[in-house]
Amino acid sequence: MQYPDRFAALPAYPFPRLRALLDHHPAGGPALSMSIGDPTHPFPEFVGTVMAKHLAAFGGYPPNDGAPELIEAIGNWLTRRYGLTKFDAPSQVIPLNGTREGLFNAALALSPERKNNAQPAILLPNPFYQCYMAAAQAAGAEPVMVPALAENGFLPDYASLPSEILGRTTIAYVCSPANPQGAVADAAYWAGLLALAEKHDFRIFADECYAEIYRDAPPVGALQTAQAVGADPERILVFHSLSKRSNLAGMRSGFAAGGKGSIAQLKQLRAFAGAPLPGPVQMVSAAVWNDEAHVVQNRALYAAKFDLADRILGNIAGIRTPRAGFFLWLPVEDDEAAAVKLWTEHGLRVLPGRYLANETHASLGGGNPGQGYIRVALVAPLGDVERGLGVIRSSLYE
Numbered sequence: 001m002q003y004p005d006r007f008a009a010l011p012a013y014p015f016p017r018l019r020a021l022l023d024h025h026p027a028g029g030p031a032l033s034m035s036i037g038d039p040t041h042p043f044p045e046f047v048g049t050v051m052a053k054h055l056a057a058f059g060g061y062p063p064n065d066g067a068p069e070l071i072e073a074i075g076n077w078l079t080r081r082y083g084l085t086k087f088d089a090p091s092q093v094i095p096l097n098g099t100r101e102g103l104f105n106a107a108l109a110l111s112p113e114r115k116n117n118a119q120p121a122i123l124l125p126n127p128f129y130q131c132y133m134a135a136a137q138a139a140g141a142e143p144v145m146v147p148a149l150a151e152n153g154f155l156p157d158y159a160s161l162p163s164e165i166l167g168r169t170t171i172a173y174v175c176s177p178a179n180p181q182g183a184v185a186d187a188a189y190w191a192g193l194l195a196l197a198e199k200h201d202f203r204i205f206a207d208e209c210y211a212e213i214y215r216d217a218p219p220v221g222a223l224q225t226a227q228a229v230g231a232d233p234e235r236i237l238v239f240h241s242l243s244k245r246s247n248l249a250g251m252r253s254g255f256a257a258g259g260k261g262s263i264a265q266l267k268q269l270r271a272f273a274g275a276p277l278p279g280p281v282q283m284v285s286a287a288v289w290n291d292e293a294h295v296v297q298n299r300a301l302y303a304a305k306f307d308l309a310d311r312i313l314g315n316i317a318g319i320r321t322p323r324a325g326f327f328l329w330l331p332v333e334d335d336e337a338a339a340v341k342l343w344t345e346h347g348l349r350v351l352p353g354r355y356l357a358n359e360t361h362a363s364l365g366g367g368n369p370g371q372g373y374i375r376v377a378l379v380a381p382l383g384d385v386e387r388g389l390g391v392i393r394s395s396l397y398e
């Protein structure tokens with residue numbers, strides 16, 4: 001049997017790699033996972049009631065482009081959150097089964113086969129959410145990894161790429177707040193990237209699925225900046241999710257929003273190949289986007305964990321706790337050795353940073369910028385997080 005070549009360069013996914021690294025060692029203490037960003041705070045209680053009320057909708061095919069109630073709720077949320085004024089939700093929003101499939105499928109729908117007579121390039125921050133790389137390969141593009149380093153505020157400097165690459169770029173992924181570093185793109189970053197996208201005629205895919213997990217000010221959005229600087233909304237697609245905002249990762253609900261042309265193209269592909277959100281899930285999602293009280297509570301739970309991180313790790317040289325997201329990105333001498341030590345001596349699982357990154361593009365000097373970091377998820381209950389961070393401090397930094 002033959003397999004396609006285009007996915008041959010995909011490495012093993014980070015979590016099987018972690019299992020291969022750790023599972024042949026016994027845990028050195030009661031097992032505690034801080035490796036996977038699986039939210040564990042409660043989701044809103046009304047989810048069950050709304051689901052039950054709309055149960056009958058499981059009996060029929062759901063609307064592909066979203067029930068009017070859902071589209072309206074998403075439009076209202078975007079308007080409330082980002083102050084969008086000229087936004088038309090029915091033509092500018094498409095519901096998704098979580099952002100992951102949208103981040104993947106939008107590249108298929110929107111990256112052309114050739115650009116300027118060459119293979120297209122799709123730009124990725126490095127380290128990055130692994131879906132972006134598979135999306136680029138599926139679309140027949142070259143994934144170009146651009147390092148997101150401490151000296152650039154952990155955001156990729158796409159303008160530093162040679163014009164040969166920018167000239168064939170079709171899509172640039174940006175994650176803000178970023179997984180894994182928690183970096184937040186400000187309006188100046190988005191405006192600069194919008195100008196670059198206009199100059200070189202590419203789209204920005206703004207993965208904003210952590211937008212509601214922040215400590216002080218709400219992160220500015222890509223669409224919000226596009227509106228503020230009068231940019232063409234076709235330059236941007238933003239991706240949002242209920243997985244982190246509302247602790248509903250298992251329900252699979254999110255959306256993409258952007259220019260009418262891009263959304264129409266996505267709807268066209270999904271009409272043939274997409275799986276629409278089940279009807280009851282659409283109605284629950286509408287109710288969840290309409291409610292902010294649970295989001296405020298969720299944020300407060302994460303803020304308490306970040307305060308704990310400040311208290312336990314804050315005075316260690318080189319450690320910064322981020323303003324958003326729910327990960328710590330901690331510098332260590334050897335990320336794999338640190339993960340093995342924490343597991344074998346204490347039963348604590350963290351993710352070596354190199355598993356979330358790939359080889360940076362040769363034109364930018366190569367290397368794996370995740371090497372020398374561990375990613376620590378603050379999703380476990382507060383007492384577990386306290387224990388885990390104490391172990392990290394004593395085991396790696398004292």
Ligand SMILES: Cc1ncc(COP(=O)(O)O)c(C=O)c1O
Pocket residue numbers: 037097098099100101129175178179207209240241242243249252253254
């Ligand atoms: C950066 C980033 N983007 C997208 C996703 C996908 O989230 P979902 O598909 O649950 O919306 C995740 C999930 O962990 C993520 O960390």
